[in-house]
Amino acid sequence: MRLNKRVKSLILPVLIFSYLITFLGIYQIQKQSIIHFQSSEAKLQLNQLVANLNLYLSFADTYFPALVRSAELQNFLKIEDKRFKALAIEGNLEAAIKELDDVSIGYLSLSILSPDNQVEFYYENSDDPFSEIDPRIPEIVKKRRETFTPSARTLIKHNGSIRLVYVRFIDRYTLRQPLMKDWSKAVAVVMAFDIKGFDQLRQTLKQTTGRISELYAENQPLPVSGAMIQVSHAIPNLGSIYLEVDNKFIQELLNELYLRISVSFILLTLCSYIVLNNLIKRYITGPIQNLEHEITEVLEGHKQQPLPYKSDDEVGSLSRVFAKLYSQLHGAYEVTKEMAEKDALTKLYNRRMFTRCLERVLHRAEHNNQKVGLLYVDLDNFKFVNDKYGHETGDILLKAFATRLQDTVRTTDIVLKFYDHDLARLAGDEFAVLLHEFNKDAVLYKVAERILSLFDNGFTCEVGHFPISASIGIAIYPNDGANPTELISNSDAAMYQAKHAGKNQYAFYSQELASQARRDKEIETELKKKNFSEFEVYYMPIIDTKKNRVAGVEALLRWHSKALGFVSPAEFIPIAESRGYFEAIDLWVIQQVIHDSKTLLELFGNHLKLSINISSAQLSSQLFSEQIAKLFNQTDLTSVVFQLEITETFEIQDLTKVENNLHDLKKLGLSLAIDDFGSGYTSLVQLLNYPIDTIKIDKSLVDMMVDTRRCAMVIALIKYCKQQGFQVTAEGIEREEQASILIEAGCDYLQGFYYAKPEPLSAHIEKANSQPIIKKSS
Template sequence: MTGKPLQDPADIFVFADDRPVTPQDLTPPSKPWRVLVVDDDPDVHISTAFALDLTWTLERPIELLRAESAAQARQILAENADIAVVLLDVVMETADAGLLLVDYIRRELGLSATRIVLRTGQPGYAPEHETLARYDINDYRSKSELTQHKLVSTLMAAVRAYEQVRTIEASRRGLQQIVLSSAELMQLSGLQRFADGVLTQVAALLGVSPHGLVCAQGPAPGGPYTVLAAAGPFVALINQPLDALNGHPALAHLRRALKNQCSQWGATETVLYVGSERGLDMAIYLPTPLPHDEITRQLLDVLCVNLSACLRNLDLVQRLQLVAYQDPLLGIANRASLIERIERTEHGSHALHRLILADIDDFNGINELMGHPFGDRVLQAVAQRLLDCLPAAVTVARVSGNAFGLFGANEALQADRVQRALEAPLSVAGQPFKVRLSMGCCEEADLSPSGADALKNASIALKHAKLQHRGALVCFDADMAQRSRHHAELLERLTAAFNDKQLFLVYQPQIDLESGAVIGLEALLRWRREDGQMVPPDRFIPVAEQSGLIDSLGLWVFKTACHDMQRLIAAGLAPKLMAVNVSVAQFKNPAFVGQIEQALLDSGLAANRVELEITESVAALGHGVVEPLLQRLRRLGFSVAIDDFGTGYSSLAYLERLPLDRIKIDREFVSQLQQGQEARIAALIAQLGAKLGLRVLAEGIEDAAVWRKLQAIGCHEGQGFHIAKPMPFDDLPAWLREWNTRAHG
């Protein structure tokens, strides 16, 4: 039996409506408070209806529902969860019928907000106070004492308590829903998924279908507004600009909310505004009128605050993703993004892919000569050229300072297309600028499922290209990987040997071929392994140069040679010069000059007692770098010699410009004399040295005949096994004494 307004057909009374017009008569009807009267006496229902006729409580009318038994009451209560007050007779079918109904209301139906007022016409059946508390009975009245005034007062108090409990429960449920929805929204990645979740959660809080839309700015503050999520009649607007709503009333409401940065309420719509600190704001439109209850409006305010926090967190996550996966200078993918793309790709025979690493040759020189801002523009121009020449399906990423990673299907990513694209000069700062790329390629067969390993293989190929085929493409192969592993193992052992002091210096004397006097010593680095085996310098020196370890090694060699020279000076055995080899890699170190200057100060040795031997390959650094550096060293007092002359960058014009003191003829040309061949090249170098005013020293003198031939062609200084093998410092004083004795004897 469903509840209905109390209408007693036996009622014979008719009352004239002489009540004055009230404000309630002029306003739309409010939802009434529903009161269930449970009593087996029909007269009680009539008298209650009479007493409460036209009664308003908390600005809302009263609607009476009747039940003449506990069974009827159970059915009504099961079908109507919004009953505010139950006026319940204690004794009906049975003495405990009323209390059993109370237990049903509280325990089975879970109606904790409904207020229960017990009424009884038999005071002897009144429940104890313990019973009232145990069953959560809110009031108890005797029917005889319930005059109209007292009944109305009792009912008003009960309704007010019901409203307060409902408010508390609604607040608790709403806040719980907000907390849960905020947690769910925080799990969503991407602004569009977040917006879709927001629409669902707001509609759930209002208890309506999610028919509406969400618009937001993106991706940067000040950008246009776009519909990110929509449902119902607005679903076709997803990803459309907000202006696509033109002609719909929602557009004006949304614009007003976004302009005023506050929520808007209308007779037929609700617009919620969600702002963030960075200006990325959002508006939610629902064709639902303003909620009547204050608690829902307050909960909506709380929800907007929470959504604002979620939006800020989402914005932070998106910015972190940009930092994690995008290069800030070029706006393209970075190394991490490229690795992820490689690992996401399904590799197999049906879909062949390749990875290319492209490195800008001599980029350090560009930075040094033109400045870093210009270098940044070069990088931007190269990135744009690569993006323009390759299909969108190819990932273009910056993987290191001046290296780009290219990954895609074979038909889309072709090395010759990249090379042709870079043949034309770039436009940098409004001027044409030519660059060259060295490239390392890794084909499908060598693409490891690990993106990092795939990059490592391509890097090995790139390193080979940089060392042996600059400006060309080198493809990775298994032998290359094996050599790279050996290189890495050798570097590891070399580093350990350096730290464990397994490296040492030997010294080879240099003499004047005319007088036989010792004029200098060349410091040479040696490595003896723990097993006593010697590692040739031509094996470990290139490894040190390529790895950067040469900076530390070279400085240690310089310090040790200076220290040993001071010991010879103290013993009265020192020749004029100590020659120390300097790698091109050391020249590239901006701290090089300062380091050796400090080492001289620490040792107390004068700079004019040291000769720095460099190779012709320093020319690759460019005369704008090398000449000022050598001039600075000369001003400090150092002598400078070109080692192995004739085997490298033998530009005579370049040689004439360099501030040099000596040329060293490489042993390759000296050995021709030993084999009885004509000494044309050696003679030419000796003549060139004389013309330029430079001393000339020959390396690799193995016998007296070569010594005499060198004298004959005008070479007056030399070193080699015929004179002395390189020796450790402890053997050097005795050798010097013996040689000097013979030379002056």
């Protein structure tokens, strides 16, 4: 058969098959694109709904607390005579509420319910003089009261619209959240209002785009439907917004796409067949040779990418396929390159790429005689957030910080002028900012201050507000390092110094910083080993001022490291707390004191109280409290009095959990004391809420007593504690004058070098019969 006839009989099936596969692929791709586009549009519309709802939530979150604390509400709750309430109070209260009419939210009501769930006051912004409270509101209040929920917000439906209900329980006289003991007396303040704009937006979406949306309460399950596209968004402490796209609407788009693809397929196949039949002889050999030459040029590297032919013959098709394949391979290469250079989570440079970038920058700076600044940023308390809220929350927080870090460093102004920068994520919560081609050193601390400003009052991102801050170390080339390794290491050392100095600040590198950082690293390394054989418990006597005898001993931890020598508690305790090592140390000390308790009672008498320091960093851990309970449950607490002294070297993050754990420890029969009072974080309000037996006045306050004015202040503090029913112990007594004043002020116990220094148990045994501890105060 001749070639032209063979072409006629073969080319049509080949064209049909080729184009059919191509258009089927195009159809599948376009189908996914349509679905993806509609899904994205649904998410945007959902976000619009969420934003609209958040306006109402923001309004309620702002206005409702202010209303609860208002003078009108306070007067209303405090006046008992109902006649005077109506005449003197309700008018002012309703006038204050009517100011809300300027906010276009439709229906709004305010009600106050008594402890027995009776309506004391009801107001709504309607013209109906006989309006009554929604009967569902007392039921909501009743359920919240039964579950001891201080405040809550929920959803109810009314005539097809959605109504938000805010409930807050307050003490009638203080307007604050009631204590648990006063819960039965708390009144409920309830605000309910229609989210009119939100409902209108939902109806508009349904009528114009066929989007069906609904708002579900927190305890309502989301519907299970056969919709191809359905999205939802969780509203914290409220519920979820759900939106779905009608399948008929999607199917209409797909049918239209199928029709266009089919017509395009038929037309292209016929045209290609006619053109190829007429031009095959003319365009068969020459184009093949040209294509071969083009491919060879690309493969040999003489051209960067192939130029596809515009012709519709086989050679043109082959050329386009090759160009497409080359484009895909090049795209895969770019993706692989990004994976090798960028951090997968934050899309910043990874450590490997950042080091290479730093090498180039330092090489250029050396030739141009320029400085290079490296800021090493570490997120404080990130481990706490990661452990408490989960790694997913931690990842979202890191991504949010990376985005804001880019925006912060990218900012330019008159002070900073223009400079170049590179950013990287070096490790889990450690980031680096490389600044070069800047004119003034002021750029470095200005950028550091801007980064720290991201953490004013913590850090807020899409999943919540967290107690996160940053510690920043700054090193400058060439003074602080001549190569990438030295510069990174020294900026890391400066960062640790900033963290050691109290966090949420920045520090420049210096030799002193390096020495301190090495020391901290060495201590941390040794602490990781948990070699408790290097630890020893010392006991310091506590003197009863009334009975003039040893009333107790305080267990103090001492560390004699084989590698580091003697390590002061002031050095290793903050490091152990911040790195999470102190839980095991606390438990070991408790076990050791329990083991020594029999000998201590024999030395000092059965009246002896054994005091053990525990870190406040552990008090928010339920597991740690359970481990303490397990240890003391194995001990006869009826014959031994143990006292846990809560140190304040670490700021407590979750006060509610701390209070609950302290009450659980108190139930075990343990005595509780606040140690170093006056130098830590405990406020007087927390002092009254904690189930504390003893207050230990810090040595820094005792030392102030040389000043008459400050002495009076310390004495007043002691008397205040005594009036609240606390026993008072003064620490750091070094002179007879201090002891005399403190005894006269009413201190129950005294402790310090004036009486006895802390010593190991063996030393106390040796001295038991040789010298008395008690000293008479003149």
